Amino acid sequence: MDEQTKGGSFKMKNLESTMAGTVFTVNVAIGEEVSAGQVVMVLESMKMEIPIEAETAGKIATINAKEGDFVNEGDVLVTFE
């Protein structure tokens, strides 16, 4: 995880993983405009597909996990500009 996404001083909105699991699909690209409720990533955990939805509309700044990565609960998955 890069330092930018960790720091509290950046006023960037982060989208965090709601639970531990593996990244199943990444559904957005950097620079893409997404709307609130849009599925940004799908995790696979407990044999279930877990959609991760954007909480608000915005433009994707960084994507911090790729398909197959293990992510823990609370890890930042994407950041918004």
Next chain:
Amino acid sequence: MGETKEYNDRLEEKLASVYAGGHAKYHEKMKEQNKLFVRDRLELLFDNGEYIEDGRFANVEAGDLPADGVVTATGKVNGQTVCVMANDSTVKAGSWGSRTVEKIIRIQEIAEKNRVPMLYLVDSAGARITDQLDMFPNRRGAGRIFHNQVRLSGFIPQICLLFGPSAAGGAYIPAFCDIVFMVEGNASMYLGSPRMAEKVIGEKVTLEEMGGARMHCTVSGVGDVLVSTEEEAISEAKRYLSFFPANYTEKPKQVESKAIKEGRTLEEIIPENQNAPFDMYEAIDAITDEGTFFDVKKLFAPELITGLARIDGRAVGIIANQPKAKGGVLFVDSADKATKFISLCDAFSIPLIFLADVPGFMIGTKVERAGIIRHGAKLIAAMSSATVPKISVIVRKAYGAGLYAMAGPAFEPDVCIALPTAQIAVMGPEAAVNAVYSNKIEAIEDPKERLKFVQEKHAEYKEEIDIYKLASEMIIDEIVAPSELRSELANRLRFYEDKQIINAPRKHPVLPV
């Protein structure tokens, strides 16, 4: 004649000062914060704005402490008598003196004797430290308010509407209530204020971060219903109350049945693929009377939905896994959420309906360290000991201890109904085949052969857990078509109405908390 007039004038004058509340500048401040004066709140709450009051003259001699900062009243809400205590934050920020505390204790006693719900309209800065000896440690001090709340819990409904702060010890009033409504932006709860936290432990945070309404309704779970205005808090509290009897000896009122909301059918809502998410709220709409669903803790632990609703006019408590959030997996917080909700419904004779689509309890170090086992045990204990009508519906999968948590066959549900999409097993096919054959699978070198083997085993496993096989073995009691589920539930609720379970005598179980 002259003397009578003098008496009357004196009374009028005193009453006018009591009804006026605190200084005009505090009334102004409330307006700025979009807060209503305590008496306006009461007028909104009670039917026709009518209520009787006790202790209007409390601390009248002090001159500047009208009603000693709290109004205690009795009146009707939805035609049902209720007792209310309501802080007046224009009077010393709604802080508690000795008479404030005595008034609250007395209205609780009135609620107890009349066996009617008790509402707490909280907006208070906490104890008046200058008065502590008169209101803090004594037998009828603030501690007695909480003691009474604990005694009254499950005897009468207790509801908290939080309009402002509920600070330090005062924060236990909401904590001991059945449900807490919080107004976003104004309501807050904390043991130590941000100012105190900075002085004592060096932490610098805002009031919202420390104990704001949104935080409590989403993160801590101390708040249950987040609302945007006081009017909304009051109207939602009335709607909540309509599901409850006056006390534990009575049953919830049955109202006229309403049709379900127009929308997709259960067949259309539930995907065939067991692993694909769907929105359980839509499924709830497809079986409940339109517009009746009352979401409890909507924002907290959304992987499990708990809410009151009506089916064919009858009040029910619904506990449903939400596959759309965290796959519907059960966590520490979901267990807490369900435990309190089951206990609430069971206390006031509201039948429970479990809608299961659950992959199980979460695994991993994070949840083990958080005590998922004892939290799960707490949920299972609450579900297991509930004696109200208890209907388990296996909507889709029910794996592992998830089946137990959702009132599976071993927990004496009055009936365990499966939809044709149901799948009951220790674990799902993929996980099970892996667990049993992992060595064998790895030993097969040809990938095609390996895939063939795995697929064969999946098919065998699925046959093994086929829902008709479970019905044939009488593990589940019924299989019904999704389109028949609502009428099936309505009928069963009607027939189970007089269910009674007499438990063997003991003092009480040891709670696995």
